[in-house]
Amino acid sequence: MTGRADPWLRRFLSACRTGPSAVVGMAALLVVCAMALYSVFLDGRDPFDIVSLPHRAPTFVGPLPLGTDYLGRDLAVCLLAGAAPTLSVAAVAAGLAMVLGVALGALAGFFGGRLDDLLMRFTEFFQVLPALLFAMVLVTLWSPSPTTIALTIGFVAWPPTARLARAEFLRIRDLEYVVAARAAGAGAGHLMWRVILPNAAPPLIVSATLVVTTAILFEAALSFLGLGDPDTMSWGQIIGANREYVLDAWWPVAFPGLAIFLTVLAVSLLGDGLNRILDPKSDGA
Amino acid sequence: MAALLDVRDLEVAFPQPGSGLFAPRPSLRAVRGVSFTLGQGRALGLVGESGAGKTTVALAVMRLLDAVGGTVSFDGADLYALDAAAMRARRRDLQIVFQNPYSSLDPRRRAADIVRAPLDLLGIGDPAARAARVAGLFARVGLRADQATLFPHQFSGGQRQRIAIARALATGPRLLVCDEPVSALDMITKRQILDLLAGLRDDFGLALLFVSHDLGAVRRICDEIAIMYLGRIVELSGRDELFARPRHPYTRALLAAAPSLAHRRSQGRAARCALAGEPPSPIDPPPGCAFAGRCPRATPKCRAECPELAAVGASRVACHFPG
Numbered sequence: 001m002t003g004r005a006d007p008w009l010r011r012f013l014s015a016c017r018t019g020p021s022a023v024v025g026m027a028a029l030l031v032v033c034a035m036a037l038y039s040v041f042l043d044g045r046d047p048f049d050i051v052s053l054p055h056r057a058p059t060f061v062g063p064l065p066l067g068t069d070y071l072g073r074d075l076a077v078c079l080l081a082g083a084a085p086t087l088s089v090a091a092v093a094a095g096l097a098m099v100l101g102v103a104l105g106a107l108a109g110f111f112g113g114r115l116d117d118l119l120m121r122f123t124e125f126f127q128v129l130p131a132l133l134f135a136m137v138l139v140t141l142w143s144p145s146p147t148t149i150a151l152t153i154g155f156v157a158w159p160p161t162a163r164l165a166r167a168e169f170l171r172i173r174d175l176e177y178v179v180a181a182r183a184a185g186a187g188a189g190h191l192m193w194r195v196i197l198p199n200a201a202p203p204l205i206v207s208a209t210l211v212v213t214t215a216i217l218f219e220a221a222l223s224f225l226g227l228g229d230p231d232t233m234s235w236g237q238i239i240g241a242n243r244e245y246v247l248d249a250w251w252p253v254a255f256p257g258l259a260i261f262l263t264v265l266a267v268s269l270l271g272d273g274l275n276r277i278l279d280p281k282s283d284g285a
Numbered sequence: 286m287a288a289l290l291d292v293r294d295l296e297v298a299f300p301q302p303g304s305g306l307f308a309p310r311p312s313l314r315a316v317r318g319v320s321f322t323l324g325q326g327r328a329l330g331l332v333g334e335s336g337a338g339k340t341t342v343a344l345a346v347m348r349l350l351d352a353v354g355g356t357v358s359f360d361g362a363d364l365y366a367l368d369a370a371a372m373r374a375r376r377r378d379l380q381i382v383f384q385n386p387y388s389s390l391d392p393r394r395r396a397a398d399i400v401r402a403p404l405d406l407l408g409i410g411d412p413a414a415r416a417a418r419v420a421g422l423f424a425r426v427g428l429r430a431d432q433a434t435l436f437p438h439q440f441s442g443g444q445r446q447r448i449a450i451a452r453a454l455a456t457g458p459r460l461l462v463c464d465e466p467v468s469a470l471d472m473i474t475k476r477q478i479l480d481l482l483a484g485l486r487d488d489f490g491l492a493l494l495f496v497s498h499d500l501g502a503v504r505r506i507c508d509e510i511a512i513m514y515l516g517r518i519v520e521l522s523g524r525d526e527l528f529a530r531p532r533h534p535y536t537r538a539l540l541a542a543a544p545s546l547a548h549r550r551s552q553g554r555a556a557r558c559a560l561a562g563e564p565p566s567p568i569d570p571p572p573g574c575a576f577a578g579r580c581p582r583a584t585p586k587c588r589a590e591c592p593e594l595a596a597v598g599a600s601r602v603a604c605h606f607p608g
């Protein structure tokens with residue numbers, strides 16, 4: 001309680017102690033975001049430009065550090081340029097899926113009865129559709145652009161979150177502290193968003209990290225199938241374009257794959273650490 | 286003077302999951318025609334074994350679940366006739382303390398926020414007044430001011446129950462419903478919490494509806510005691526009368542099962558009937574007296590006809606053959 005000199009530093013240190021994985025995840029995510037930002041400094045170098053011979057091996061230093069792809073495009077530039085679209089598609093898609101999933105699941109779990117039946121039939125309908133096929137149909141119906149791809153992925157990825165949110169709301173709804181809040185005059189909105197949601201947060205945060213992961217992999221899969229936006233570089237796009245030649249040259253597939261892996265790892269570490277930090281039982285106070 | 290709380294013919298049923306799509310859905314009749322009154326500053330104990338419907342009565346009195354029949358009048362107005370806004374305003378006067386202090390406090394809020402929540406929710410006072418009120422409540426229930434920023438898991442069971450009591454007192458209620466407030470606590474803590482409740486009742490003129498299956502606790506606090514069995518009140522009398530002259534066979538059995546209490550004055554009178562067997566199912570309860578299956582005095586009349594609560598001496602008893 002004393003030493004209020006630098007609360008942010010104190011918070012940071014306490015976060016390092018209670019949720020080290022959050023700090024590591026955050027750091028890794030910052031690296032990935034820095035990549036995305038760095039693409040601004042590519043001086044107008046177009047990732048689609050052919051700059052050299054195809055399939056030049058990575059040297060890690062010099063002008064073509066990561067080599068070139070099957071067309072002779074600079075892989076380092078592709079990777080940097082692809083970071084921002086990949087991450088923003090994943091973020092928007094995950095955001096949409098979480099908002100839809102939590103909102104529908106919360107309403108179903110909290111109110112129960114007819115509304116629950118209705119919403120859960122609706123959710124099941126989406127869940128039995130093969131998600132990738134459904135996404136493919138949606139993307140082909142709309143013209144593929146980062147926005148439509150993000151919305152499509154968000155739209156097919158929400159059902160598991162909805163089911164989880166419903167189960168949590170159903171479980172917490174009748175706990176005594178929620179009844180106590182009702183006795184103290186809390187309305188449905190307050191109960192759902194201020195009392196139940198914070199207590200349902202841990203599994204939902206884990207689910208959010210899974211949804212981000214799903215979104216990145218979905219985007220990669222769509223690009224891999226050639227359903228991505230051909231004018232936007234993304235990591236999935238690089239993998240999709242180079243997959244046929246992977247036996248001749250591993251690096252055009254391996255580097256974006258590694259980038260996806262690191263991002264997914266970073267996000268799940270972040271989620272895990274966030275849960276620890278939010279858990280009052282690990283509070284340093 | 287009209288009673289503060291007047292419960293008449295309260296009925297609560299829980300629909301059960303049906304066996305088939307078109308089969309009639311059975312319902313569990315948890316409370317079957319319970320009536321009692323409670324005056325300002327008085328304490329009524331509600332005693333019965335597990336599943337008797339005590340919690341259900343407590344929650345229905347607070348309108349925290351929906352009664353299917355009967356009325357609950359508080360200060361002359363039927364709570365179930367109030368609209369949402371009026372009911373919210375009324376919540377100031379009715380508060381509840383739950384049995385399990387480990388589940389009745391939001392684990393993600395700090396103690397002071399928990400105690401202040403009813404003031405925030407009902408918009409009572411300005412922030413400074415609320416903070417002062419919370420500080421006063423902390424002192425009144427025996428918590429230290431420096432514990433205000435701790436989370437529930439940093440308290441012992443007894444301290445948590447003090448937080449729950451402070452929260453219930455925050456709005457200055459006139460009726461406090463306590464659902465087995467001490468049954469999760471050890472002997473010494475139990476005594477402290479009971480003393481605290483008794484003191485609060487005297488200080489604030491609170492009416493207490495005190496639910497328990499612990500006759501000792503009820504005896505310490507209550508002026509009147511209602512014994513419940515399978516959703517009905519089977520005996521309702523003053524405390525001393527009940528312990529001195531239990532009239533319903535079930536009451537006698539309860540007292541006999543708590544020897545330290547029964548020994549005092551009622552030893553000679555309490556027939557030593559050990560309670561064998563289980564109460565019948567509250568789904569589709571039997572037509573006659575629900576206790577008939579376990580009663581040493583049961584006759585065919587008992588199995589056929591349900592006895593109503595009627596005056597016997599100074600008590601009110603629902604038995605065809607009261608003792």
Ligand SMILES: Nc1ncnc2c1ncn2[C@@H]1O[C@H](COP(=O)(O)OP(=O)(O)OP(=O)(O)O)[C@@H](O)[C@H]1O
Nearest residue numbers: 299313315334335336337338339340341342498567
């Ligand atoms: N929400 C509910 N849904 C369905 N049945 C319920 C519900 N709440 C209670 N019941 C049933 O109602 C009956 C009375 O329950 P209640 O909780 O009121 O008993 P109690 O007297 O408080 O028991 P205990 O001493 O164990 O707390 C029980 O048979 C119980 O199974």
Ligand SMILES: [Mg+2]
Nearest residue numbers: 339340341464
């Ligand atoms: Mg109970």
